[in-house]
Amino acid sequence: MAKSAKVPTIIDKPMxxxxxxxxxxxxxxxxxxxxxxxxxxxxxFGIGVGCSSLLGGGLQTDRLHxxxxxxxxxxxxxxxxxxxxxxxxxxxxxxxxxxGLSQTTNAMYRNEKFTLFVINNTLYGMTGGQMSxxxxxxxxxxxxxxxxxxxxxGLPMRFPEMVASQFxxxxxxxxxxxxxxxxxxxxxxxxxxxxxxxxxxxxxIVEILxxxxxxxxxxxxxxxxxxxxxxxxxxxxxxxxxxxxx
Amino acid sequence: xxxxxxxxxxxxxxxLCAAHxxxxxxxxxxxxxxxGYYPIKVEESKCIACGSCYTMCPDGVxxxxx
Numbered sequence: 014m015a016k017s018a019k020v021p022t023i024i025d026k027p028m029x030x031x032x033x034x035x036x037x038x039x040x041x042x043x044x045x046x047x048x049x050x051x052x053x054x055x056x057x058f059g060i061g062v063g064c065s066s067l068l069g070g071g072l073q074t075d076r077l078h079x080x081x082x083x084x085x086x087x088x089x090x091x092x093x094x095x096x097x098x099x100x101x102x103x104x105x106x107x108x109x110x111x112x113g114l115s116q117t118t119n120a121m122y123r124n125e126k127f128t129l130f131v132i133n134n135t136l137y138g139m140t141g142g143q144m145s146x147x148x149x150x151x152x153x154x155x156x157x158x159x160x161x162x163x164x165x166x167g168l169p170m171r172f173p174e175m176v177a178s179q180f181x182x183x184x185x186x187x188x189x190x191x192x193x194x195x196x197x198x199x200x201x202x203x204x205x206x207x208x209x210x211x212x213x214x215x216x217x218i219v220e221i222l223x224x225x226x227x228x229x230x231x232x233x234x235x236x237x238x239x240x241x242x243x244x245x246x247x248x249x250x251x252x253x254x255x256x257x258x259x
Numbered sequence: 260x261x262x263x264x265x266x267x268x269x270x271x272x273x274x275l276c277a278a279h280x281x282x283x284x285x286x287x288x289x290x291x292x293x294x295g296y297y298p299i300k301v302e303e304s305k306c307i308a309c310g311s312c313y314t315m316c317p318d319g320v321x322x323x324x325x
Binding site: 016017018019020024025027028030031032033034035036037038041192193196197226232233234237 | 268269271272273274275278279294296310311313314315316317318319321322323324325
């Protein structure tokens with residue numbers, strides 16, 4: 014028996030992402046989970062700068078475009094003054110890990126009770142595909158035309174692992190959007206992250222490995238295969254910290 | 260009865276739905292949509308309304324009717 018499925022009303026608008034971009038899938042999953050939890054009209058997004066900014070144009074709910082990298086700092090304030098509202102920081106890897114590393118780390122250090130979704134496509138997408146701190150070793154970007162030299166620029170950052178091992182967060186996971194099976198698994202992670210916030214358990218973060226066909230110079234289908242072959246071995250998927258059973 | 264509804268004006272022709280369709284019933288049209296892409300078309304007689312296209316679509320093109 015077929016199950017009906019409809020795009021949630023809060024994002025039911027055309028968005029400006031490139032063809033095959035992973036953002037669209039991630040946003041739809043977040044909106045579906047908000048609907049399931051009954052928070053679709055009681056939510057505020059702190060949106061980062063970069064491709065994640067394009068979310069603002071398609072979203073029919075409260076949101077604020079934060080200064081570059083500072084979404085976690087802004088969401089800290091949101092959550093402290095509106096504890097009953099679902100607060101979501103929505104950022105890319107360049108925004109959350111490279112430019113806003115201090116704000117992102119400090120928010121989780123204080124165990125602020127909001128949720129961070131990071132779309133990791135291993136580069137700065139909107140500005141033209143520059144190298145970010147999650148760029149893979151040897152990956153060619155517009156600022157590493159010969160491939161990333163990890164001896165000079167460091168190794169790609171595995172942020173969720175750091176959160177899970179060093180900090181007192183409530184829920185930490187990494188998922189991807191490469192096929193329906195992984196997408197359904199990712200939806201489970203997102204629900205858990207939002208529930209951790211709903212029940213005031215603490216900071217929750219879900220990193221989402223997403224393709225950037227435009228800057229990777231691949232077709233959308235090949236970009237999904239590239240994630241499977243190259244990214245997943247370095248960025249393992251799964252839950253790094255699960256919620257405590259009550 | 261229709262199993263599936265499509266908003267082809269939103270389609271950007273990325274082909275993720277077609278690649279993951281288990282029945283291979285999604286193809287592309289020859290006419291451009293208002294956004295300048297060649298959108299998908301679904302051969303409904305083969306469709307089993309599994310929802311894979313809805314799951315993979317980044318642009319909210321599909322609606323699966325129960």
